[in-house]
Amino acid sequence: MVYLLCYIGYAVALARAGHHSRVPIANKAPGRSYSRVLIVGATGGTGRMLVAQALDRGLRVTALVRDRSRLETDNPHLTVIQGDVLDPSTLEAAMTGQDAVLSALGHKRFFGPTRILSEGSRNILRAMEVHKVPRLVCETSLGIGDSVGRMGVYYSLFVIPVILAFYFWDKTRQEQVIARSHVEWVIVRPGALTNGPKRGHPRHGPSVGSYILTASISRADVSEFMLDQLESDTYLRSAVGVCS
Ligand SMILES: NC(=O)c1ccc[n+]([C@@H]2O[C@H](COP(=O)([O-])OP(=O)(O)OC[C@H]3O[C@@H](n4cnc5c(N)ncnc54)[C@H](OP(=O)(O)O)[C@@H]3O)[C@@H](O)[C@H]2O)c1
Numbered sequence: 001m002v003y004l005l006c007y008i009g010y011a012v013a014l015a016r017a018g019h020h021s022r023v024p025i026a027n028k029a030p031g032r033s034y035s036r037v038l039i040v041g042a043t044g045g046t047g048r049m050l051v052a053q054a055l056d057r058g059l060r061v062t063a064l065v066r067d068r069s070r071l072e073t074d075n076p077h078l079t080v081i082q083g084d085v086l087d088p089s090t091l092e093a094a095m096t097g098q099d100a101v102l103s104a105l106g107h108k109r110f111f112g113p114t115r116i117l118s119e120g121s122r123n124i125l126r127a128m129e130v131h132k133v134p135r136l137v138c139e140t141s142l143g144i145g146d147s148v149g150r151m152g153v154y155y156s157l158f159v160i161p162v163i164l165a166f167y168f169w170d171k172t173r174q175e176q177v178i179a180r181s182h183v184e185w186v187i188v189r190p191g192a193l194t195n196g197p198k199r200g201h202p203r204h205g206p207s208v209g210s211y212i213l214t215a216s217i218s219r220a221d222v223s224e225f226m227l228d229q230l231e232s233d234t235y236l237r238s239a240v241g242v243c244s
Contacts, residue, residue: 010165015148017173017176032134034134034230034231035099037054038098039061039062039064041106042064042104043066043070044104046106046193046223046226047104048071050102050104051071053224054102057227059077060079061078062080062081062094064081064090064091081094085120085123085124086116086119086123087123088123092130095127095131095133098131099134099135100230101128102227105138106139113166114170118174121178124136128181128183129183133183136181136184137227137229138188139188139189140188140189141168141190143156143160144168144239145175147209150207150211151192151209153212155192155214175187185236185237186235186240187238187240189239190217190243191214191241192216193222195218196220197220198220199221202221202242202243204240204241206241208241209241216243
Protein backbone atom coordinates (compact mmCIF):
# COMPACT_ATOMS: atom_id res chain seq x y z
CA MET A 1 0.00 0.00 0.00
CA VAL A 2 2.81 2.40 0.94
CA TYR A 3 4.64 1.45 -2.25
CA LEU A 4 1.50 2.09 -4.28
CA LEU A 5 1.00 5.53 -2.75
CA CYS A 6 4.69 6.42 -3.29
CA TYR A 7 4.45 5.22 -6.88
CA ILE A 8 1.33 7.23 -7.57
CA GLY A 9 2.89 10.34 -6.01
CA TYR A 10 6.08 9.92 -8.05
CA ALA A 11 4.20 9.28 -11.31
CA VAL A 12 2.04 12.35 -10.73
CA ALA A 13 5.18 14.43 -10.08
CA LEU A 14 6.85 13.20 -13.30
CA ALA A 15 3.68 13.85 -15.24
CA ARG A 16 3.15 17.36 -13.85
CA ALA A 17 6.75 18.53 -13.92
CA GLY A 18 7.81 17.20 -17.34
CA HIS A 19 7.25 19.03 -20.55
CA HIS A 20 3.77 18.83 -22.05
CA SER A 21 3.67 18.98 -25.82
CA ARG A 22 1.77 21.84 -27.32
CA VAL A 23 1.01 22.52 -30.92
CA PRO A 24 4.48 22.72 -32.49
CA ILE A 25 5.62 26.12 -33.71
CA ALA A 26 7.33 26.00 -37.09
CA ASN A 27 9.59 29.04 -37.30
CA LYS A 28 12.97 27.98 -38.62
CA ALA A 29 14.66 30.81 -40.46
CA PRO A 30 14.02 30.18 -44.16
CA GLY A 31 16.96 28.59 -45.93
CA ARG A 32 18.98 27.94 -42.77
CA SER A 33 21.05 24.78 -42.87
CA TYR A 34 22.57 22.82 -40.02
CA SER A 35 25.78 21.43 -41.41
CA ARG A 36 28.09 21.90 -38.40
CA VAL A 37 26.96 19.97 -35.38
CA LEU A 38 28.23 19.46 -31.86
CA ILE A 39 27.45 16.01 -30.47
CA VAL A 40 27.34 15.72 -26.69
CA GLY A 41 27.54 12.21 -25.22
CA ALA A 42 29.45 11.11 -28.32
CA THR A 43 31.10 8.10 -26.65
CA GLY A 44 27.78 6.62 -25.52
CA GLY A 45 25.54 4.15 -27.34
CA THR A 46 23.36 6.68 -29.14
CA GLY A 47 26.17 9.22 -29.36
CA ARG A 48 28.41 6.88 -31.39
CA MET A 49 25.54 6.28 -33.81
CA LEU A 50 25.00 10.03 -34.09
CA VAL A 51 28.66 10.62 -34.90
CA ALA A 52 28.77 7.87 -37.55
CA GLN A 53 25.45 8.79 -39.17
CA ALA A 54 26.17 12.53 -39.12
CA LEU A 55 29.48 11.94 -40.89
CA ASP A 56 27.69 9.68 -43.40
CA ARG A 57 25.32 12.59 -44.12
CA GLY A 58 28.30 14.80 -44.88
CA LEU A 59 27.98 16.98 -41.77
CA ARG A 60 30.99 18.50 -40.04
CA VAL A 61 30.98 17.00 -36.59
CA THR A 62 32.50 18.13 -33.32
CA ALA A 63 32.30 15.49 -30.59
CA LEU A 64 32.50 16.52 -26.95
CA VAL A 65 34.03 13.62 -25.01
CA ARG A 66 35.38 13.15 -21.53
CA ASP A 67 38.05 10.70 -22.70
CA ARG A 68 39.60 11.19 -26.14
CA SER A 69 40.85 7.61 -26.33
CA ARG A 70 37.24 6.40 -26.50
CA LEU A 71 36.51 7.82 -29.96
CA GLU A 72 38.25 7.15 -33.28
CA THR A 73 39.44 10.38 -34.87
CA ASP A 74 40.57 9.47 -38.38
CA ASN A 75 37.73 11.19 -40.27
CA PRO A 76 38.77 14.65 -41.51
CA HIS A 77 35.24 15.96 -40.86
CA LEU A 78 35.36 14.93 -37.21
CA THR A 79 36.86 17.14 -34.50
CA VAL A 80 37.09 15.77 -30.98
CA ILE A 81 37.13 18.13 -28.03
CA GLN A 82 37.76 16.89 -24.53
CA GLY A 83 35.36 18.36 -22.04
CA ASP A 84 32.62 17.94 -19.52
CA VAL A 85 29.12 19.37 -19.62
CA LEU A 86 29.53 20.41 -16.01
CA ASP A 87 32.47 22.60 -17.02
CA PRO A 88 31.09 25.61 -18.95
CA SER A 89 34.52 26.62 -20.28
CA THR A 90 34.95 23.41 -22.29
CA LEU A 91 31.46 23.82 -23.71
CA GLU A 92 32.28 27.37 -24.80
CA ALA A 93 35.27 26.07 -26.74
CA ALA A 94 33.25 23.33 -28.42
CA MET A 95 30.33 25.61 -29.36
CA THR A 96 32.17 28.09 -31.58
CA GLY A 97 30.91 27.97 -35.18
CA GLN A 98 28.25 25.29 -34.65
CA ASP A 99 24.83 25.32 -36.29
CA ALA A 100 23.21 22.81 -33.93
CA VAL A 101 23.75 20.62 -30.89
CA LEU A 102 22.69 16.98 -30.66
CA SER A 103 22.67 15.67 -27.09
CA ALA A 104 22.66 12.00 -26.12
CA LEU A 105 23.90 12.75 -22.62
CA GLY A 106 23.37 10.03 -20.04
CA HIS A 107 25.10 8.29 -17.13
CA LYS A 108 24.77 5.38 -14.77
CA ARG A 109 24.65 7.10 -11.36
CA PHE A 110 21.17 5.84 -10.68
CA PHE A 111 21.01 5.50 -6.91
CA GLY A 112 21.33 9.01 -5.56
CA PRO A 113 20.27 12.56 -6.30
CA THR A 114 21.97 13.92 -9.42
CA ARG A 115 21.83 17.05 -11.56
CA ILE A 116 24.16 16.01 -14.36
CA LEU A 117 21.47 16.03 -17.06
CA SER A 118 19.71 19.20 -15.94
CA GLU A 119 22.83 21.16 -15.01
CA GLY A 120 24.68 19.88 -18.08
CA SER A 121 21.80 20.94 -20.33
CA ARG A 122 21.65 24.35 -18.65
CA ASN A 123 25.35 24.82 -19.43
CA ILE A 124 24.85 23.65 -23.03
CA LEU A 125 22.01 26.13 -23.51
CA ARG A 126 23.97 29.01 -21.99
CA ALA A 127 26.88 28.33 -24.34
CA MET A 128 24.46 28.04 -27.28
CA GLU A 129 22.95 31.40 -26.49
CA VAL A 130 26.37 33.04 -26.14
CA HIS A 131 27.54 31.61 -29.48
CA LYS A 132 24.15 32.03 -31.18
CA VAL A 133 23.82 28.34 -32.00
CA PRO A 134 20.17 28.06 -33.04
CA ARG A 135 19.05 24.45 -32.63
CA LEU A 136 19.17 21.73 -29.94
CA VAL A 137 17.95 18.18 -30.46
CA CYS A 138 18.07 16.35 -27.12
CA GLU A 139 17.39 12.72 -26.26
CA THR A 140 15.47 12.17 -23.01
CA SER A 141 13.03 9.27 -22.54
CA LEU A 142 9.45 8.13 -22.71
CA GLY A 143 7.97 8.11 -19.21
CA ILE A 144 8.17 11.86 -18.49
CA GLY A 145 5.56 14.62 -18.63
CA ASP A 146 2.69 13.72 -20.94
CA SER A 147 4.40 10.39 -21.77
CA VAL A 148 4.23 8.98 -18.22
CA GLY A 149 3.28 5.28 -18.42
CA ARG A 150 4.12 4.92 -22.11
CA MET A 151 7.27 2.85 -21.50
CA GLY A 152 5.03 -0.12 -20.65
CA VAL A 153 4.03 -1.59 -17.32
CA TYR A 154 7.44 -3.13 -16.41
CA TYR A 155 9.26 0.20 -16.71
CA SER A 156 6.38 2.27 -15.36
CA LEU A 157 5.76 0.21 -12.22
CA PHE A 158 9.25 -1.11 -11.47
CA VAL A 159 12.29 0.19 -13.40
CA ILE A 160 11.49 3.91 -13.31
CA PRO A 161 10.14 4.28 -9.74
CA VAL A 162 12.50 1.74 -8.11
CA ILE A 163 15.79 1.94 -10.03
CA LEU A 164 15.66 5.17 -11.99
CA ALA A 165 13.70 7.45 -9.67
CA PHE A 166 16.49 10.02 -9.14
CA TYR A 167 17.61 9.74 -12.76
CA PHE A 168 14.13 10.37 -14.13
CA TRP A 169 13.64 13.28 -11.81
CA ASP A 170 16.83 14.82 -13.22
CA LYS A 171 15.59 14.06 -16.75
CA THR A 172 12.33 15.82 -15.92
CA ARG A 173 14.27 18.88 -14.80
CA GLN A 174 16.38 18.61 -17.94
CA GLU A 175 13.22 18.84 -20.05
CA GLN A 176 12.06 21.85 -18.03
CA VAL A 177 15.37 23.64 -18.60
CA ILE A 178 15.20 22.98 -22.36
CA ALA A 179 11.54 23.94 -22.68
CA ARG A 180 12.21 27.30 -21.00
CA SER A 181 15.09 28.13 -23.34
CA HIS A 182 14.98 30.49 -26.31
CA VAL A 183 16.70 28.22 -28.84
CA GLU A 184 14.90 26.06 -31.41
CA TRP A 185 14.62 22.79 -29.52
CA VAL A 186 13.28 19.32 -30.09
CA ILE A 187 13.10 16.80 -27.24
CA VAL A 188 13.24 13.22 -28.50
CA ARG A 189 11.81 10.65 -26.07
CA PRO A 190 12.71 7.09 -27.09
CA GLY A 191 11.40 3.89 -25.60
CA ALA A 192 13.83 1.33 -24.14
CA LEU A 193 17.02 1.41 -26.21
CA THR A 194 18.51 -1.60 -27.98
CA ASN A 195 21.72 -2.04 -29.92
CA GLY A 196 19.85 -3.62 -32.80
CA PRO A 197 20.22 -2.58 -36.41
CA LYS A 198 18.51 0.36 -38.05
CA ARG A 199 15.02 -0.70 -39.11
CA GLY A 200 13.83 2.66 -40.37
CA HIS A 201 10.39 4.24 -40.23
CA PRO A 202 9.98 4.34 -36.42
CA ARG A 203 6.65 5.43 -34.99
CA HIS A 204 6.83 8.98 -33.66
CA GLY A 205 4.52 11.55 -32.17
CA PRO A 206 3.31 12.81 -28.80
CA SER A 207 1.33 9.65 -28.07
CA VAL A 208 3.54 6.73 -29.16
CA GLY A 209 4.49 3.98 -26.68
CA SER A 210 2.40 1.47 -24.82
CA TYR A 211 0.91 1.41 -21.34
CA ILE A 212 1.27 -2.41 -21.28
CA LEU A 213 4.20 -3.68 -23.35
CA THR A 214 7.72 -2.28 -23.17
CA ALA A 215 8.12 0.21 -25.99
CA SER A 216 11.59 -0.12 -27.51
CA ILE A 217 13.71 1.17 -30.38
CA SER A 218 17.29 0.74 -31.56
CA ARG A 219 19.84 3.47 -30.89
CA ALA A 220 20.50 3.47 -34.65
CA ASP A 221 16.88 4.43 -35.34
CA VAL A 222 16.84 7.06 -32.58
CA SER A 223 19.99 8.59 -33.99
CA GLU A 224 18.54 8.77 -37.49
CA PHE A 225 15.36 10.36 -36.15
CA MET A 226 17.39 12.93 -34.18
CA LEU A 227 19.42 13.87 -37.24
CA ASP A 228 16.20 14.23 -39.25
CA GLN A 229 15.10 16.86 -36.71
CA LEU A 230 17.88 19.15 -37.98
CA GLU A 231 15.98 19.56 -41.22
CA SER A 232 12.41 19.23 -40.01
CA ASP A 233 10.29 21.73 -38.09
CA THR A 234 7.44 19.32 -37.42
CA TYR A 235 8.33 18.87 -33.75
CA LEU A 236 10.00 22.19 -33.08
CA ARG A 237 9.59 23.22 -29.42
CA SER A 238 7.88 19.98 -28.53
CA ALA A 239 8.68 16.61 -26.98
CA VAL A 240 8.16 13.73 -29.36
CA GLY A 241 8.05 10.05 -28.47
CA VAL A 242 9.75 7.57 -30.79
CA CYS A 243 9.68 3.78 -30.80
CA SER A 244 9.64 0.83 -33.22
N1 LIG B 1 18.91 2.71 -21.90
C1 LIG B 1 17.65 2.87 -22.24
O1 LIG B 1 16.88 1.91 -22.41
C2 LIG B 1 17.12 4.26 -22.47
C3 LIG B 1 15.78 4.44 -22.81
C4 LIG B 1 15.30 5.73 -23.07
C5 LIG B 1 16.16 6.81 -22.97
N2 LIG B 1 17.46 6.61 -22.62
C6 LIG B 1 18.33 7.79 -22.53
O2 LIG B 1 19.00 8.00 -23.77
C7 LIG B 1 20.22 8.70 -23.53
C8 LIG B 1 21.36 7.99 -24.22
O3 LIG B 1 21.48 6.69 -23.68
P1 LIG B 1 22.66 5.72 -24.21
O4 LIG B 1 22.53 4.47 -23.40
O5 LIG B 1 22.64 5.65 -25.68
O6 LIG B 1 23.95 6.55 -23.79
P2 LIG B 1 25.09 6.19 -22.73
O7 LIG B 1 25.78 4.96 -23.26
O8 LIG B 1 24.55 6.18 -21.36
O9 LIG B 1 26.11 7.43 -22.94
C9 LIG B 1 25.97 8.62 -22.26
C10 LIG B 1 27.00 9.59 -22.77
O10 LIG B 1 26.99 10.77 -21.95
C11 LIG B 1 28.34 11.10 -21.63
N3 LIG B 1 28.47 11.85 -20.39
C12 LIG B 1 28.07 11.49 -19.15
N4 LIG B 1 28.38 12.45 -18.26
C13 LIG B 1 28.99 13.44 -18.97
C14 LIG B 1 29.55 14.69 -18.61
N5 LIG B 1 29.52 15.13 -17.34
N6 LIG B 1 30.09 15.45 -19.59
C15 LIG B 1 30.12 15.03 -20.87
N7 LIG B 1 29.61 13.84 -21.27
C16 LIG B 1 29.06 13.06 -20.33
C17 LIG B 1 29.02 9.75 -21.51
O11 LIG B 1 30.43 9.92 -21.54
P3 LIG B 1 31.44 8.76 -21.00
O12 LIG B 1 31.52 7.78 -22.14
O13 LIG B 1 32.68 9.51 -20.75
O14 LIG B 1 30.79 8.20 -19.77
C18 LIG B 1 28.44 9.06 -22.74
O15 LIG B 1 29.12 9.49 -23.89
C19 LIG B 1 20.38 8.77 -22.02
O16 LIG B 1 19.94 10.01 -21.55
C20 LIG B 1 19.45 7.66 -21.53
O17 LIG B 1 18.99 7.88 -20.23
C21 LIG B 1 17.96 5.37 -22.37
